[in-house]
Amino acid sequence: MSNKTLNLFLKDSLNSLKKDGLYNEIQILNGSNESVINIDGKKFINLSSNNYLGFTTHKTIMEKSIEAIEKYGVGAGAVRTINGTLLIHDELEKEIANFKGTEDAIAFQSGFNCNIGVISSVMMKGDCIFSDELNHASIIDGCRLSGAKIVRYKHNDMKDLEEKILEAKNSLDFNKGMIITDGVFSMDGDVVNLPLLVKVAEKYDLITYVDDSHGTGVMGNGAGTCKHFSLQDKIDFQMGTLSKAIGVVGGYVAGSKLLIDYLKVKARPFLFSTSLTPASAAAALEAIRILNFSIEPVQRLWENGNYFKRGLKNLGFNIGKSETPITPCIIGDENKTQAFSKKLFENGVYAKAIVFPTVSKGTGRIRNMPTAQHSKDILDEALSIYEKIGKELEVI
Incomplete structure (x- = not known):
């Protein structure tokens, strides 16, 4: 009862x-x-769909998905660290890194658990996160899970961001600091002032984290907000999803080889949840290849x-x-x-x-x-x- x-x-x-x-x-x-x-x-x-480019029913992408099922089966069979990393996962991550202009990349099962797992694996108690007040719910949850001090700044207001950083430096004793923001804000459609954000981050030696879930496939001829501003080499974490413009499902972080090596041994969704299905990985891989070929x-x-x-x-x-x-x-x-x-x-x-x-x-x-x-x-x-x-x- x-x-x-x-x-x-x-x-x-x-x-x-x-x-x-x-x-x-x-x-x-x-x-x-x-x-x-x-x-x-x-x-x-x-x-109401986030299928921005119509890739969910793209003929070639669907064919690649079917081919992957025939080659690998319907599931990966295990978490990535045991024996759930298939060749198709490795190919996808290399393609994401190339697409985003970084050394390496790591793929997750969704954008939401990517943010939760990545933020909380790098930031922790004793650290401080400066978060745009209109950031996505997954960013908010990831920040909360980290245990770090969270300081919200006014939406896309770099003057307020700098003021909040100065206040925190004077009143808080924190170790690492991170600025985290959406690239494109999904409910308003506006774009982060990334050039100014990067200047502020460099001035105060802060880590930069851009969630480009709604910028990938949209900004920068499809390569995203960081490439739109030619700042991909200035952003420590380029996070995104494979479920919107890419048309499939999953999340990723692109960054340095050192960062990705760390996330592969520390990010809990990567360690404790079965990896992307082969069909999803193959479809996302083909979608990114299409964007690399044609805008x-x-x-x-x-x-x-x-x-x-x-x-x-x-x-x-x-x-x-x-x-x-x-x-x-x-x-x-x-x-x-x-x-x-x-x-x-x-x-x-x-x-x-x-x-x-x-x-x-x-x-x-x-x-x-x-x-x-x-x-x-x-x-x-x-x-x-x-x-x-x-x-x-x-x-x-």
């Missing part, structure tokens, strides 16, 4: 979330995650992103300060944001409401992600529906 105390807690919590507009319903896709998706037999324009998918992504962004702005929507194809439509009130998303769904557009705790309270938004797969006709149809609902709900 279920525990009555637990059930009461769960029911009260869920009711509270629903009342505040913070409850998120999960729909099931009847097929692949593309520009148009199928839910319960109905077609929807998909503006055409990245160009299409930017063209569609700019087109949709202009369309929403011209209609009178608040799209914030996005500098990338990520296009937030900021509504504000959580309940109104949920109502807007529901209306979009009723009219054939799948674009999810993003509310607290993913973003701050009072900044609810619809996060739109036009991809390289969208056609102008599809985006025009979505803009027409946005206009209709925006007027109905008096958002524009």
